């Protein structure tokens with residue numbers, strides 16, 4: 001593996017405490033427009049989708065956005081840390 005690929009493979013994203021708390025709050029309070037029973041109809045509970053965490057690197061910090069399968073999104077970036 002060349003150096004550039006190796007460095008990219010080691011790149012990690014993380015949320016700070018403020019972002020993690022905001023993420024936990026939003027994912028637990030989000031009123032989804034797609035009720036869970038719609039995913040239970042095929043009797044496969046584990047197919048219920050989870051939230052997607054998107055990290056966008058910038059020159060001053062990583063922006064963090066959470067997306068739900070219903071299309072709702074929440075920016076939980078702690079801009080005070082930038």
Ligand SMILES: [Zn+2]
Nearest residue numbers: 032033068070
């Ligand atoms: Zn939703």
